[in-house]
Amino acid sequence: MTGSLDHRTRLALVMIAPAVLMIVLLYLLPLLRILGLSFTEEPGALANYSQLFTSDVLGRVIWTTLRICVITTAITLVVSYVMAAALTLAAPRMRAIMFVLVLLPLWLSVLIRAFAWVSVLRGNGVLNNALVSLGLIGAPLSLVRNETGVIIGMVHYMLPFGILPLYAGMRTIDPRVLNAARSLGANGLTVFRRVFFPLTVPGLFSSFILTFVFSLGFYVTPAILGGGRVMMVAEYISVQVHETLEWGTATMLASVLLLTVFAVIFAVGRFADWDSLVGKGDE
Numbered sequence: 044m045t046g047s048l049d050h051r052t053r054l055a056l057v058m059i060a061p062a063v064l065m066i067v068l069l070y071l072l073p074l075l076r077i078l079g080l081s082f083t084e085e086p087g088a089l090a091n092y093s094q095l096f097t098s099d100v101l102g103r104v105i106w107t108t109l110r111i112c113v114i115t116t117a118i119t120l121v122v123s124y125v126m127a128a129a130l131t132l133a134a135p136r137m138r139a140i141m142f143v144l145v146l147l148p149l150w151l152s153v154l155i156r157a158f159a160w161v162s163v164l165r166g167n168g169v170l171n172n173a174l175v176s177l178g179l180i181g182a183p184l185s186l187v188r189n190e191t192g193v194i195i196g197m198v199h200y201m202l203p204f205g206i207l208p209l210y211a212g213m214r215t216i217d218p219r220v221l222n223a224a225r226s227l228g229a230n231g232l233t234v235f236r237r238v239f240f241p242l243t244v245p246g247l248f249s250s251f252i253l254t255f256v257f258s259l260g261f262y263v264t265p266a267i268l269g270g271g272r273v274m275m276v277a278e279y280i281s282v283q284v285h286e287t288l289e290w291g292t293a294t295m296l297a298s299v300l301l302l303t304v305f306a307v308i309f310a311v312g313r314f315a316d317w318d319s320l321v322g323k324g325d326e
Contacts, residue, residue: 074301081298084291091295101279101292108275111190111265112258115197119254120247122198123205127246130206131213149203157267160196161187164268188270196264204253212246252311256304276300 082088094101130141148156163169164186171183186192216239224234262277269275274282276296283293 081294091291119205127209192268196268205250208249209246
């Protein structure tokens with residue numbers, strides 16, 4: 044029996060070895076190379092990392108990135124929560140239609156979506172023309188080449204990633220629990236506040252991780268909808284690599300961005316129950 048298990052174990056190791064090797068060669072080694080360059084690239088580790096505290100330009104880029112990520116995450120979570128609840132309560136046929144609408148953006152290139160938003164939000168675009176025609180505004184609103192346009196584009200991109208974990212969590216809630224709360228005299232607001240919402244917190248944490256972590260690395264959407272006026276960390280790294288050739292600054296920022304992602308994931312795991320976030324199998 045032991046020999047049979049050892050044989051299966053060796054077979055399993057052989058089968059997963061190519062995937063592990065690919066991850067090491069194409070993912071882990073490049074990451075370690077980037078981290079190493081941030082310490083060894085001229086003018087040196089101390090000079091590279093000290094820019095986080097001494098460079099006004101870098102400070103503005105980091106602050107802009109964090110501000111946009113926080114706003115994007117907050118809006119995405121609120122809208123995703125409402126839409127996930129609507130999906131949960133919808134009839135099966137309507138739910139199928141809603142799912143298609145939710146997933147449709149994932150089938151389109153992020154580049155196409157960004158340029159589509161430019162055509163919608165620009166001064167003579169669809170949205171401004173409609174608002175002016177209805178008499179709701181006297182002059183076109185400035186919705187592109189600024190943070191407003193970037194946030195709109197990022198929220199639109201992140202909605203599926205916010206909705207799906209929340210929907211998965213809401214679908215596991217037993218309706219009998221809600222009915223029991225109502226039968227005990229709780230009104231709708233109390234049922235939501237004390238029963239429904241606490242049960243959806245694990246899905247909310249999962250949506251937060253996906254939305255915030257992905258937002259930190261956005262490049263195409265801010266570059267197009269920001270029009271060069273909204274510089275986030277990913278675009279700044281690209282400028283340092285391709286234009287100014289400041290590899291020390293670029294690799295330092297890439298390392299900080301990577302460590303920030305790990306820190307966010309660790310913090311969520313520290314203050315939340317990972318079993319409740321990812322789901323715990325039957326024991």
